[in-house]
Amino acid sequence: MILPHYMNQINKVLVANRGEIAIRIMRTCRELDIETVAVYSEADRTSLHVRYAHEAYLIGKAPSNESYLNIEKIIEVAKQCNADAIHPGYGFLSENATFAQRCNEEGIIFIGPSAEVIVQMGDKIQARDAMKKAGIPVVPGTEGSIETEEEVLAVINDIGLPVMIKASAGGGGKGMRLVKDRSEVVSAVRAARSEAKSAFGDDSVYIEKYITSPHHIEFQILADQHGNVVHLFERECSIQRRHQKMIEETPSPLMTPELRQEMGKSAVEAAKAVDYTGAGTIEFLVDNDLNYYFLEMNTRLQVEHPITERVTGIDLVKQQIKVAQGEKLEFIQEELTQKGHSIECRIYAEDPDNNFMPSSGKIYKISEPLGLGVRTDGYVYEGYEIPIYYDPMISKLIVWGNTRDEAIRRMRRALYEYKITGVKTSIKFMERIMSNPNFIQGNYDTHFIEKNQDQLLSMQPCEDCDDMVIIAAFIDYLDKLGSTKNDKKEFTPAQSRWKKIPYINHF
Numbered sequence: 001m002i003l004p005h006y007m008n009q010i011n012k013v014l015v016a017n018r019g020e021i022a023i024r025i026m027r028t029c030r031e032l033d034i035e036t037v038a039v040y041s042e043a044d045r046t047s048l049h050v051r052y053a054h055e056a057y058l059i060g061k062a063p064s065n066e067s068y069l070n071i072e073k074i075i076e077v078a079k080q081c082n083a084d085a086i087h088p089g090y091g092f093l094s095e096n097a098t099f100a101q102r103c104n105e106e107g108i109i110f111i112g113p114s115a116e117v118i119v120q121m122g123d124k125i126q127a128r129d130a131m132k133k134a135g136i137p138v139v140p141g142t143e144g145s146i147e148t149e150e151e152v153l154a155v156i157n158d159i160g161l162p163v164m165i166k167a168s169a170g171g172g173g174k175g176m177r178l179v180k181d182r183s184e185v186v187s188a189v190r191a192a193r194s195e196a197k198s199a200f201g202d203d204s205v206y207i208e209k210y211i212t213s214p215h216h217i218e219f220q221i222l223a224d225q226h227g228n229v230v231h232l233f234e235r236e237c238s239i240q241r242r243h244q245k246m247i248e249e250t251p252s253p254l255m256t257p258e259l260r261q262e263m264g265k266s267a268v269e270a271a272k273a274v275d276y277t278g279a280g281t282i283e284f285l286v287d288n289d290l291n292y293y294f295l296e297m298n299t300r301l302q303v304e305h306p307i308t309e310r311v312t313g314i315d316l317v318k319q320q321i322k323v324a325q326g327e328k329l330e331f332i333q334e335e336l337t338q339k340g341h342s343i344e345c346r347i348y349a350e351d352p353d354n355n356f357m358p359s360s361g362k363i364y365k366i367s368e369p370l371g372l373g374v375r376t377d378g379y380v381y382e383g384y385e386i387p388i389y390y391d392p393m394i395s396k397l398i399v400w401g402n403t404r405d406e407a408i409r410r411m412r413r414a415l416y417e418y419k420i421t422g423v424k425t426s427i428k429f430m431e432r433i434m435s436n437p438n439f440i441q442g443n444y445d446t447h448f449i450e451k452n453q454d455q456l457l458s459m460q461p462c463e464d465c466d467d468m469v470i471i472a473a474f475i476d477y478l479d480k481l482g483s484t485k486n487d488k489k490e491f492t493p494a495q496s497r498w499k500k501i502p503y504i505n506h507f
Ligand code: MV4
Pocket: 139, 164, 171, 172, 173, 208, 209, 210, 211, 212, 214, 215, 216, 237, 238, 240, 243, 285, 295, 296, 446
């Protein structure tokens, strides 16, 4: 397509990331006839994103601060290979304002929002104040940061206990302390401050009323450079463990059409209030009475974006690229609908039966699910050794169904088909969640994993049966191979007793 002169056509994108998201971004680039450039660390020489890209450049040693976080090295590669734009993916430099700024200075399009809005939303106190000014509901609490113990006690007099002390530079649960009693104030503030200081180099903190058992519901938004903003509905992200999301779904089982409309309107207003551009997410806490409160804004493409893509039919990476090169959004709010139901399970290389310990090693066999309504976004292959340096998430399994019930059944079927040997994975833990009565009823909040841990962590005696069946079949296959010269010996399929035993995931 030929763009008007004032727009910058993107012809080559450098993807400043690795793993599944690097490949996810490059897939859309290929569909748009955009050339792709991979960067990789010494630990990623054999990674799939390197092979998938049109060009690939080594940028440093395995630790991310010597490679995927090396701003100047990445900019240097982008200039050398004439990339028009950089897509940062999620994590690494995706919410780094300095990086966005450096791209601008070098005339490289940063596929994301402005450096200014990254700074503003990265500071939770500033974000909160901006949203409050714009009339978006925020959790009752302080305006600005708090300095003294007296200030904290005065706020507690005002809003009551319990409260949360939160780091302004925080997010994802770091630098956060719950205060249930006035006697805990001093130690909680001190702990939050020192954690924030060492993690972010900024020890400012603020206070919010503690919302008991909230839902974490976020809205996807898209904004162009011409003032148009739409939302692409919600994602229910309450199923998490230690601030690590495990399962996301859309629509949220908690949502009503009225609440969706109201929260969607708030999400669009939030984006407009800060002149946001690109794809972003407005996170809300929703309490049991369906009151909702702005929590944080994520200024990046998120891990869980595929479920939104599946129900809206919109390629979010394609839209990011289009608005980054100055195009107008090609749809209005009224044209967007949610069709059916989508669920994502994050597959981690970790052992759910050993306190979710990361499980590194070589992938021996992998067989991914296929069939109607199934998508996997991954990057590992047989023989690949998962590096210890990065996130243990190895793939995302995304399903779609006409109804929530159909989506859950399809997810159970797809998890059953998913076979990975060589490393431990969270697949069987996901199977248990998909069979949990509370999950099936849509009856869950951010405390789901703790509340259901007895059922979720109990080892089902027959869960390993499928592995046994595979081993039996493999032995049988070897036996068959060894007897090919003897044509008379017939191949008899392995008979499994284990298959006859009913177990939780037999449906
Ligand atoms: C809260 C909260 C309750 N009340 N704030 C955790 C991550 C950080 N981004 C904000 N978090 C929370 N903030 C108030 N005022 C409960 C949480 C929280 C949580 C939020 C979203 C998803 C999972 C969570 C798990 C525990 C606590």
